[in-house]
Amino acid sequence: MKSLGKDNIILGIESSCDDTSAAVLINGRIYSNVVANQEVHTAYGGVVPELASRAHQQNIVPVVDRALKLANISAENLSAIAFTKGPGLLGSLMVGTSFAKALGLGLNIPIIDVHHMKAHVQAHFIQQKDKDQPVPKFPFLCLTVSGGHTQLVLVEDYLNMHVIGETIDDAAGEAFDKAAKQLGIEYPGGPLIDKLAKDGNQNSYKFTYPKVDGLDYSFSGLKTQFLYFLQEKTKDDANFIQNNLSDICASYQHHIVSYLLMKLKKAIQKTGCKDIAIAGGVSANSKLRKELVQLGKDMGCEVFIPPFEFCTDNAAMIAMSGYFMYQQNLFAKQNVTPMARINLAKSS
Numbered sequence: 001m002k003s004l005g006k007d008n009i010i011l012g013i014e015s016s017c018d019d020t021s022a023a024v025l026i027n028g029r030i031y032s033n034v035v036a037n038q039e040v041h042t043a044y045g046g047v048v049p050e051l052a053s054r055a056h057q058q059n060i061v062p063v064v065d066r067a068l069k070l071a072n073i074s075a076e077n078l079s080a081i082a083f084t085k086g087p088g089l090l091g092s093l094m095v096g097t098s099f100a101k102a103l104g105l106g107l108n109i110p111i112i113d114v115h116h117m118k119a120h121v122q123a124h125f126i127q128q129k130d131k132d133q134p135v136p137k138f139p140f141l142c143l144t145v146s147g148g149h150t151q152l153v154l155v156e157d158y159l160n161m162h163v164i165g166e167t168i169d170d171a172a173g174e175a176f177d178k179a180a181k182q183l184g185i186e187y188p189g190g191p192l193i194d195k196l197a198k199d200g201n202q203n204s205y206k207f208t209y210p211k212v213d214g215l216d217y218s219f220s221g222l223k224t225q226f227l228y229f230l231q232e233k234t235k236d237d238a239n240f241i242q243n244n245l246s247d248i249c250a251s252y253q254h255h256i257v258s259y260l261l262m263k264l265k266k267a268i269q270k271t272g273c274k275d276i277a278i279a280g281g282v283s284a285n286s287k288l289r290k291e292l293v294q295l296g297k298d299m300g301c302e303v304f305i306p307p308f309e310f311c312t313d314n315a316a317m318i319a320m321s322g323y324f325m326y327q328q329n330l331f332a333k334q335n336v337t338p339m340a341r342i343n344l345a346k347s348s
């Protein structure tokens, strides 16, 4: 293939949890985004770290190969390789990191270590190949909700962002997945609760909110509250769950979404931001997307919601983050190591 001259071509690699993904971004536009989900965890009701890293090892070469082919790019055309450094499962991160280091060394091109949670926010700037998408204006607020995190992020610039509120225990995605497990729904439960809730009455059952100050969240009490609720209801009616599944899902989902948006509303009032956004796997939730649009109308804010494929874990967002870092020459050294925990800067 001929050289593409001054084009900026970033290969993104994501392997922080149970999705192996590779993407090609050319001059800030996405040309491919391949995601291999790992079915192996379904039987266990959650991600098994050892199985996840083994599956990443099997998937990484074919997934990268496919992403390059779909973008009609050969490895020699790449300008840089961006990979997830963390946070995430260490064994999983090691597969993507080692692959990026080896390929970068072989091609003699820079490697870029990306923060997974920043990348979820930066997904808002991904442009399609042939169509311009509107993007949020700085500063904006992003509610980042995933299986491992729940954060209110004040985004000052492409690379500069601070956490102004976050969960003090479980994440919102965990609250979905753990309730799903109690209901006998397969992992990951979030998407199925969302689907079942569509036929349910959200006012059927009520749950209470925890007392947490400021812009922080807590979800661990809800897990216990939900367990006691099911125990109480199934005491007299063994078929309670199967006869009321949609109503239970709708009420539980309504509770989580209202709680997430209650704090986001507070954050809007506190910061005066006019643009609001959501990111992370839970931002695929249809009720959250709908209610966010309503909140935007009520508060006079412009709302930004990424397409589904850029909400859950994907390498397009890693490549996007890499693109911004490439422009600032923020490259990693060959001795870079992945990190299971890396905090985003916190401010009050």
Ligand code: KG4
Pocket (backbone or CB within 6 Å): 017, 145, 146, 147, 148, 149, 172, 173, 174, 176, 177, 188, 189, 190, 191, 192, 194, 280, 281, 282, 283, 284, 285, 286, 311, 312, 313
């Ligand atoms: O961002 P993500 O793909 O991976 C992490 O970085 O954690 O988020 C995964 C989480 C899981 O908890 C999953 O149940 C949740 O996102 N999720 C949803 C929906 N789709 C994915 N939760 C609620 N409704 C959905 N539609």
Ligand code: ZN
Pocket (backbone or CB within 6 Å): 116, 120, 146, 147, 280, 281, 312, 313
């Ligand atoms: Zn994620």
